[in-house]
Amino acid sequence: MREQNRQILVLLTISTAIVAVLFIGSLQKQNIQRYNAAAREAILQFLPQTTDVTIGSGVALRRGNRALVHYTARLENNTVFDSTRQRGQPLEVVVGSNAVVGGWDSGLAGMRIGGKRTITIPAARVKTSGLPFSSALTIEVDLLAVKQ
Numbered sequence: 001m002r003e004q005n006r007q008i009l010v011l012l013t014i015s016t017a018i019v020a021v022l023f024i025g026s027l028q029k030q031n032i033q034r035y036n037a038a039a040r041e042a043i044l045q046f047l048p049q050t051t052d053v054t055i056g057s058g059v060a061l062r063r064g065n066r067a068l069v070h071y072t073a074r075l076e077n078n079t080v081f082d083s084t085r086q087r088g089q090p091l092e093v094v095v096g097s098n099a100v101v102g103g104w105d106s107g108l109a110g111m112r113i114g115g116k117r118t119i120t121i122p123a124a125r126v127k128t129s130g131l132p133f134s135s136a137l138t139i140e141v142d143l144l145a146v147k148q
Helices: 002-044 101-108 123-127
Strands: 049-054 066-075 080-083 091-094 116-121 137-147
Touching (some): 066 101, 091 101, 101 137
Antiparallel strands (some): 066 080, 066 091, 116 137
């Protein structure tokens, strides 16, 4: 009888340990999933969002290509912040060089000559650009030419 009680006690102890390990493992998995969701959300706060208005033709722009573009940049309240169209002088920019406000040049990748795209830079990314306002930027871009 004593031996049987001892075996039952050992089995209960082992079962409890297994349940505890599984429970802790599931908590860790939930924490990792929460962390991954938070990290993904934090990253998305800084990524430009793109919408093609018109698909152009020819070879797609890649990182490192020089692009000649016309653009109009607007704040969230629709105020024009900057525009090459108003100046009548297109901008030459290297795709992916982060040489422009908010790194919107990275949103040019994949465009083709004649294409029109809207690029939205989240306010969190604009803030890191050193600008005196905290507004998202919407940039309407026309790709005029590609220089290799």
